[in-house]
Amino acid sequence: MISVFGSANMDLVAYTARAPQRGETVAGRAFATIPGGKGANQATAAALAGADVAFFGAVGDDAFGPVLRRGLEAAGVDVRGLRTVAGSSGIAQIVVDDDGSNSIIVVPGANGAVTGASADDLEVIGRSDALLLQLELPMAAVVATARAAGAPVVLTPSPVQELPGELLDAVTLIVPNEHEARAITGLADPEEALGALLERVPEAVVTLGSEGALYGSRAGERLHVPAVPVRAVDTTAAGDTFVGALCVARAEGRSNAEALRFAATAAALSVQREGASTSMPARAEIDAALT
Ligand code: ADP
Numbered sequence: 001m002i003s004v005f006g007s008a009n010m011d012l013v014a015y016t017a018r019a020p021q022r023g024e025t026v027a028g029r030a031f032a033t034i035p036g037g038k039g040a041n042q043a044t045a046a047a048l049a050g051a052d053v054a055f056f057g058a059v060g061d062d063a064f065g066p067v068l069r070r071g072l073e074a075a076g077v078d079v080r081g082l083r084t085v086a087g088s089s090g091i092a093q094i095v096v097d098d099d100g101s102n103s104i105i106v107v108p109g110a111n112g113a114v115t116g117a118s119a120d121d122l123e124v125i126g127r128s129d130a131l132l133l134q135l136e137l138p139m140a141a142v143v144a145t146a147r148a149a150g151a152p153v154v155l156t157p158s159p160v161q162e163l164p165g166e167l168l169d170a171v172t173l174i175v176p177n178e179h180e181a182r183a184i185t186g187l188a189d190p191e192e193a194l195g196a197l198l199e200r201v202p203e204a205v206v207t208l209g210s211e212g213a214l215y216g217s218r219a220g221e222r223l224h225v226p227a228v229p230v231r232a233v234d235t236t237a238a239g240d241t242f243v244g245a246l247c248v249a250r251a252e253g254r255s256n257a258e259a260l261r262f263a264a265t266a267a268a269l270s271v272q273r274e275g276a277s278t279s280m281p282a283r284a285e286i287d288a289a290l291t
Contacts, residue, residue, distance in 0.1 A: 002046045002247055003128040005056040005121075005145050006039015007111040007136035008072070008082070010064040011089040011276070019095045019103055033064075035071040035109070036276045037090055038134040038158060043238045045244025047076040048133070049266055050283035051251060052129070056081035056121045056145075057137070058110040060089035064109070071277065081121045090136075111137055116144040126150035129251035130172075132243065133161055139167075144264045146170035155201075156243055157184060173203040181206045190214055205246070205260070207239055213286050215260055225260040228268035228289075237276035242267040245286065265289050 016028040039057050047053040055077045059065035066085055072079050088109040096102045114137045117125060122145075125131050132158040133142055143166055146153045152172040157163060158179045168174075174197055176184060181193040190206045194216045197204040207213045212226040237282045245266035249259035266286045273279035281289075 001052040001054065001058065001124075001128045002043075002130055002132065002244075002251060003054045003125045003151065004039050004132040005044070005117055005125070005137070005142075006041040006042065006132070006134045007090055007108075008035070008038035008040040008055075008057050008068045009037035009069060009092050009106070009109075009136075010034075011036040011092045011094055011126045013094045013096060019097045019101075033067070034275055034278060035068050036237070037068075037091065038136050038156060038240055039132075040068065040072055041240035041276050041280075042132050042134065042156070042244045043072060043077045044075040044243040044277045044279045045237075045266065046248050047244075047268075048280050048282050049245040049248040049262075049286060050201040051248040052078070052252070054078040054081055054124050056117055056125075058083040058085050058114050060085060060087050062088050062109040064091065075277070081117075081124065083110075083114075085110045087113070108136070114138065114141045115155050116141045117148065122148055122150070129159055130154050130247045132156070132202075132247060135161060139164070144166045154243065154247055155237065158239070160184065168200045171201045173205065174201045175205045175207065175239070175246070177207045177209070177239055207242060209235070209238070212264060213242070213260060215256055216255075221256060223257055223260060225257070225264050228264055230268045230272050232271040234274045234279065235271045237279065238267045238271050240276070241270040241280050244280075262286060262290065 011034040015030040021025045043055040071154045090109040090111040093105045160183045185193040185196040191231040215223040246263035249262040269281035270279040
């Protein structure tokens with residue numbers, strides 16, 4: 001079983017020829033509401049990849065809360081640990097213009113009200129093969145839950161920020177993309193960044209977009225898994241799909257090389273489709289693409 005303690009957001013996406021300037025109103029072309037948030041995305045990816053998944057977090061008592069909850073349920077995620085709190089759900093207001101550039105306002109809403117996992121949550125987390133954490137909840141809540149987990153902690157350090165030592169001390173596997181790896185270590189070379197990360201945590205994966213991913217462990221294992229060559233149409237949540245699938249394969253006892261190939265295959269399927277949670281592959285698709 002996989003536990004995820006993290007954010008759930010509603011992405012409110014307006015498509016327009018040109019983003020408005022200050023004080024200006026422009027006519028948009030289309031609008032979409034897409035469930036997102038790195039926590040909910042990783043939970044969805046892991047559930048679709050075949051694991052039992054429990055999600056812990058919060059949504060608001062607004063119109064988006066039930067939609068976010070039902071979206072997770074539809075993917076098979078156990079949402080008994082998803083609280084409903086007064087106020088708005090987390091949202092990301094996104095303007096996408098015809099150049100494909102976007103501007104985004106993220107309002108944490110209910111995510112910002114999460115303080116930590118409850119005793120009941122921790123009982124479930126303690127029975128899990130892995131606890132997946134990201135950095136879209138308050139840092140104090142992330143640190144407290146990591147330290148109390150009683151399960152291997154897998155951290156996606158995004159959005160990138162200063163990482164407290166007490167958090168890293170509780171992490172088994174850290175999975176930054178190459179930009180995050182550089183920001184954390186100050187090293188531009190991914191191999192060197194991987195080495196620096198391993199001075200702080202036992203295992204690390206640096207994802208490299210269409211270049212694949214590097215894995216390293218303090219035990220001395222080093223792997224490079226190439227990306228699966230595909231025509232990418234939307235790489236949103238490629239990393240979340242990768243992490244969710246990676247942890248499912250590790251929980252099934254696969255070797256690191258096999259687990260990385262499973263994750264790269266799942267992520268490659270997701271980048272060929274639009275959207276975040278809407279683009280993630282089911283287990284049968286991943287298995288079919290692997291053979
Ligand atoms: P993030 O989405 O967090 O920025 P990356 O862009 O590094 O993360 O992508 C995560 C993983 O998704 C990569 O390691 C790779 O396996 C897969 N991936 C990303 N972009 C592509 C692509 N264009 N083609 C195939 N696989 C991709």
